[in-house]
Amino acid sequence: MNIMPASPGCLAGIRVLDLTQFEAGTSCTEALAWMGADIAKVENPKGGEAGRTGFGDAYYFMMYNANKRSITVNLKSDRGLALVKEMVKKADIFAENFAPGAVERLGLGYDVVSAINPAIIYAQVKGFGDGSPYEKGLAFDPIAQAAGGAMSITGERDGRPIKPGPTIGDTGTGMLLAFSIVSALFDRTRSGKGRRLQVAMQDSVMHYSRGMFITQARTGAAAPRRRPSDNPPGGIYPCKPGGPNDYVYLLTSRANPEHWPRLLKLIGREDLISDKRYETPDARLQHEGDVDEIVSNWTRQHTKHEAMAQLSAVGVPVGAVLDSMELTNEPSFRERGILQTMKHGERTMTMPTWPVRFDGVPTEVRPAPLLGQHTSEVLGDWLGLDADAVAGLRRDGIV
Amino acid sequence: MNIMPASPGCLAGIRVLDLTQFEAGTSCTEALAWMGADIAKVENPKGGEAGRTGFGDAYYFMMYNANKRSITVNLKSDRGLALVKEMVKKADIFAENFAPGAVERLGLGYDVVSAINPAIIYAQVKGFGDGSPYEKGLAFDPIAQAAGGAMSITGERDGRPIKPGPTIGDTGTGMLLAFSIVSALFDRTRSGKGRRLQVAMQDSVMHYSRGMFITQARTGAAAPRRRPSDNPPGGIYPCKPGGPNDYVYLLTSRANPEHWPRLLKLIGREDLISDKRYETPDARLQHEGDVDEIVSNWTRQHTKHEAMAQLSAVGVPVGAVLDSMELTNEPSFRERGILQTMKHGERTMTMPTWPVRFDGVPTEVRPAPLLGQHTSEVLGDWLGLDADAVAGLRRDGIV
Structure with a gap:
């Protein structure tokens, strides 16, 4: 309408x-x-x-x-x-x-x-x-x-x-x-x-x-460019077919422990749900590289639009990296x-x-x-x- | 006060x-x-x-x-x-x-x-x-x-x-x-x-x-991540002593042809003022790498604070890359x-x-x-x- x-x-x-x-x-x-x-x-x-x-x-x-x-x-x-x-x-x-x-x-x-x-x-x-x-x-x-x-x-x-x-x-x-x-x-x-x-x-x-002053108050040092996620996975992940903006940003929240198991179920890795290496935020932080690889292995097989639709549907916060042309061509903005x-x-x-x-x-x-x-x-x-x-x-x- | x-x-x-x-x-x-x-x-x-x-x-x-x-x-x-x-x-x-x-x-x-x-x-x-x-x-x-x-x-x-x-x-x-x-x-x-x-x-x-939609209207393509400067020099240049935020952003404007000769005078390169390779914006665009090197050779010898003070004093638009701690320690913000x-x-x-x-x-x-x-x-x-x-x-x- x-x-x-x-x-x-x-x-x-x-x-x-x-x-x-x-x-x-x-x-x-x-x-x-x-x-x-x-x-x-x-x-x-x-x-x-x-x-x-x-x-x-x-x-x-x-x-x-x-x-x-x-x-x-x-x-x-x-x-x-x-x-x-x-x-x-x-x-x-x-x-x-x-x-x-x-x-x-x-x-x-x-x-x-x-x-x-x-x-x-x-x-x-x-x-x-x-x-x-x-x-x-x-x-x-x-x-x-x-x-x-x-x-x-x-x-x-x-x-x-x-x-x-x-x-x-x-x-x-x-x-x-x-x-x-x-x-x-x-x-x-x-x-x-x-x-x-x-x-x-x-x-x-x-x-x-001003978020930088929050980080500084916590650490006593100047806010850095990019902090490690405090709750991996979190960040930008590559998608098919690998163009300059073929990425999704997804995050899992410490405040919601369901995000990680939801993600694992979606990507067919239920086997990892109670794996000790990934069970808690702190454990995942210790294995951040592995966690990113598990997620990337799935995102690389999907376009950013597929990844966004599927992750969003199971309740994981996600956004495709959209460029100006993709935003222009998405009909709902005009509608x-x-x-x-x-x-x-x-x-x-x-x-x-x-x-x-x-x-x-x-x-x-x-x-x-x-x-x-x-x-x-x-x-x-x-x-x-x-x-x-x-x-x-x-x-x-x-x- | x-x-x-x-x-x-x-x-x-x-x-x-x-x-x-x-x-x-x-x-x-x-x-x-x-x-x-x-x-x-x-x-x-x-x-x-x-x-x-x-x-x-x-x-x-x-x-x-x-x-x-x-x-x-x-x-x-x-x-x-x-x-x-x-x-x-x-x-x-x-x-x-x-x-x-x-x-x-x-x-x-x-x-x-x-x-x-x-x-x-x-x-x-x-x-x-x-x-x-x-x-x-x-x-x-x-x-x-x-x-x-x-x-x-x-x-x-x-x-x-x-x-x-x-x-x-x-x-x-x-x-x-x-x-x-x-x-x-x-x-x-x-x-x-x-x-x-x-x-x-x-x-x-x-x-x-929304600046991205301006670029897109001009080019017919999605706005890219970083365009070449349309009027080199323009961008981020490294400063002494080479820490993570030791950079200045400076630019010269097509609308003001004085910026470039002002810069050359400051850095002791008056010899280049009527050099054909650098005389016009389009010429500088063709030699963008050289132009950046000329500027970097000077910025590398100065701290970002020195570079900002000196460039600003001669009327070249410039900003040091300041981090949260440097902003906190700059007394004028509290004053x-x-x-x-x-x-x-x-x-x-x-x-x-x-x-x-x-x-x-x-x-x-x-x-x-x-x-x-x-x-x-x-x-x-x-x-x-x-x-x-x-x-x-x-x-x-x-x-």
């Missing part, structure tokens, strides 16, 4: 003055857009924000700017800056993630903006926090993942550190800021107060990586509205929507805007400018 | 009936707690939630249950269940992440809870979405990371898939749900309506990994209030707080509760029960 996606509408009527670029900031305002907020993405008339033009095609921009409106304004002109300051008066939220110091140089620093609109929620992403030795440093997702601990805990047991593929430094940061913005917005319904929010990408990566296809000019891209369903309904993906697509519309809605006024601004190179 | 941490107070007065366990659910309600919500964590009197007891010590529980209150209730008893239903009447938010079907078997499914309190926001974490072939499957963080695509894009270029260390399946999911909850709460100030929110860990992992030390019974653990600062102030970490520490307090605050009434419940084994 296909479900028709829709906006949950939670933030309908909320106006966001969006000066974000690339991913950390744009993913934050995109989350607000998916909740129904009105995002006015302010872009420079010469090509738009850096992420729109920096990667040779539109896909990157499309991914992080769904459901927004685009308005071009020349912020280097006095009239352009004045126009945006008029928009500040009407905005509930201001968001930016320029390099350190840049928003102040533009003339839209916190002091200026909050003086114009004291009830505004002013939200900023930085690479490193104020007070960090690197507070002036440039950050991109992998830089934050290195400096925030994520790489130190990712990799093979004796290999070098590896960058996690998910963009924890970028989208991860954007999610923490989006939650904080909406919390401040809720509070403002009672207090009327604006707030200043700042988050550093390095600190955000530490948040998602459930979790994957949707965006059109943007001539291009289309299949992408995930907001994953939380509201009352069973997935969130609708609407196209990322073309550059300046909504300049007239936004200036009309926000400031009441008519077509002639906008035409004048356009003629003078202001928008 | 040390800053005194405090709660931003955004959700003060909001009551959360918290039936979460392990990490995906608990990290969600912990985020609400950090914003000042009153979290009543309902635990079974025999040992508490699974994450409190399942790992041999308290550190795991401490990490994900800061700033909450704990109340024990025997949900298997009729009077215990009735007590929790009384709490449903007073709650703004209900949260759970039991295995599929378990909350319904407890008698606290959506239909029951929303009938008692139609304005409640009912929030659930599942492993796989309703309608997925694996909707009944068990999920833990690494299972979701496998099935949600994260492992397929993490690892060495020709190596096997690697599990990212950060808990994207758990804390990552919790953050998306927390944002959705607060969005629904904001909307409720206007509509008065409750909502039913559901998120699957597999779908959440796809959200953080900025980003790392704080929690006391819990006899134990202490240094851990990150909520990374977003509100008006320059970091969020205060208060101790995760001992089992049932706040039973009397919560029953007094929420239901007006006096000490005698609570003593009676305790005598009868209900709380």
Whole structure:
């Protein structure tokens, strides 16, 4: 059964003055857009924000700017800056993630903006926090993942550190800021107060990586890249036919002693159920290599899909390692509205929507805007400018 | 300058009936707690939630249950269940992440809870979405990371898939749900309506990994584990003295042609600045091995801290690979209030707080509760029960 996606509408009527670029900031305002907020993405008339033009095609921009409106304004002109300051008066939220110091140089620093609109929620992403030795440093997702601990805990047991593929430094940061913005917005319904929010990408990566501090508290040493399973079998096992992603991740839990015998029954090794070498978690830990071999001998004879279906059916926690194409081709994601296809000019891209369903309904993906697509519309809605006024601004190179 | 941490107070007065366990659910309600919500964590009197007891010590529980209150209730008893239903009447938010079907078997499914309190926001974490072939499957963080695509894009270029260390399946999911909850709460100030929110860990992992769909749109093929840099140098480089985490991640951007000559000047290789082999991004891509060697020859002679400081100072984006101990020992995290030390019974653990600062102030970490520490307090605050009434419940084994 296909479900028709829709906006949950939670933030309908909320106006966001969006000066974000690339991913950390744009993913934050995109989350607000998916909740129904009105995002006015302010872009420079010469090509738009850096992420729109920096990667040779539109896909990157499309991914992080769904459901927004685009308005071009020349912020280097006095009239352009004045126009945006008029928009500040009407905005509930201001968001930016320029390099350190840049928003102040533009003339839209916190002091200026909050003086114009004291009830505004002013939200900023930085690479490193104020007070960090690197507070002036440039950050991109992998830089934050290195400096925030994520790489130190990712990799093979004796290999070098590896960058996690998910963009924890970028989208991860954007999610923490989006939650904080909406919390401040809720509070403002009672207090009327604006707030200043700042988050550093390095600190955000530490948040998602904080399991490392648990390990460190236990052992007194830095968390390693990959611990031995505390309850073998547990980890990644090779499957048929041996392609780069033909693996399953399976685990057995100390909290549930049934997982191991369930697994043995499934793979036809009931003979090992009361074998002393494998009977307890500690015994299996002593024979971890053997245990992995017993499991691999079975997984190698099955595809990851077969292995996942069969292990899952007997109640062993398991996941096939799925790649982007396999996820795209799995029909249930489209049926459930979790994957949707965006059109943007001539291009289309299949992408995930907001994953939380509201009352069973997935969130609708609407196209990322073309550059300046909504300049007239936004200036009309926000400031009441008519077509002639906008035409004048356009003629003078202001928008 | 040390800053005194405090709660931003955004959700003060909001009551959360918290039936979460392990990490995906608990990290969600912990985020609400950090914003000042009153979290009543309902635990079974025999040992508490699974994450409190399942790992041999308290550190795991401490990490994900800061700033909450704990109340024990025997949900298997009729009077215990009735007590929790009384709490449903007073709650703004209900949260759970039991295995599929378990909350319904407890008698606290959506239909029951929303009938008692139609304005409640009912929030659930599942492993796989309703309608997925694996909707009944068990999920833990690494299972979701496998099935949600994260492992397929993490690892060495020709190596096997690697599990990212950060808990994207758990804390990552919790953050998306927390944002959705607060969005629904904001909307409720206007509509008065409750909502039913559901998120699957597999779908959440796809959200953080969605960069893979950009690559796929470009190439028509599944996103690979590690792409060559599109603008060498870019990646992880070895540093002195060669320990497991002695690396820096540095990158040069196509959008900024100055990064490469800045780097060459710093490392004393001005001679290469107009060398045709390295002058353009495309030329460097053709000589990627040489370029990496030029950079490594310099990084190997410096510690990662020296390399980061020097590269950062000349405006090249860089991050040292820092591990949990190095982050703990870097004083600015404590001075900025980003790392704080929690006391819990006899134990202490240094851990990150909520990374977003509100008006320059970091969020205060208060101790995760001992089992049932706040039973009397919560029953007094929420239901007006006096000490005698609570003593009676305790005598009868209900709380």
